[in-house]
Amino acid sequence: MPATAELERMLRGASLRVTRPRVAVLSAVHDHPHADTNAITASVRAGLGEVSQQAVYDVLGALTAAGLVRRIYPPGSVARYEARVGDNHHHLVCRSCGAIADVDCAVGSAPCLAADDHHGYTVDEAEVVFWGLCPACSTTTRST
Ligand SMILES: [Zn+2]
Numbered sequence: 001m002p003a004t005a006e007l008e009r010m011l012r013g014a015s016l017r018v019t020r021p022r023v024a025v026l027s028a029v030h031d032h033p034h035a036d037t038n039a040i041t042a043s044v045r046a047g048l049g050e051v052s053q054q055a056v057y058d059v060l061g062a063l064t065a066a067g068l069v070r071r072i073y074p075p076g077s078v079a080r081y082e083a084r085v086g087d088n089h090h091h092l093v094c095r096s097c098g099a100i101a102d103v104d105c106a107v108g109s110a111p112c113l114a115a116d117d118h119h120g121y122t123v124d125e126a127e128v129v130f131w132g133l134c135p136a137c138s139t140t141t142r143s144t
């Protein structure tokens with residue numbers, strides 16, 4: 001987990017003014033990869049006291065726009081946030097409990113997969129989600 005000074009440096013590097021809510025939200029996203037807004041808000045409140053969900057949402061929007069945070073939308077889930085940005089990694093999602101894990105990009109750079117026919121589109125990203133059961137859920141399934 002990055003120290004406060006490091007988080008402040010990231011904010012300044014992205015030309016964002018350093019505020020306590022921004023530092024707290026960025027810290028929460030680093031601590032809880034793939035957390036949703038509710039979980040991030042709970043974590044921020046634990047450190048800062050009362051903060052509105054809307055304030056957290058606004059900060060997440062600013063951090064996402066600045067490229068410090070990546071917003072992902074696993075199908076069937078609310079938006080999740082993570083601090084691992086810029087590497088085009090993909091996600092494993094557990095069908096049973098919804099746990100999310102990172103998997104490195106298969107090719108190393110976007111769009112990772114090459115479509116057979118681009119239909120003339122300029123493709124810069126392919127969204128890949130690997131579905132299955134996490135180790136905990138597959139163990140449960142086997143033992144019942
Ligand atoms: Zn699971």
Ligand SMILES: [Zn+2]
Nearest residue numbers: 082084101102
């Ligand atoms: Zn991820």
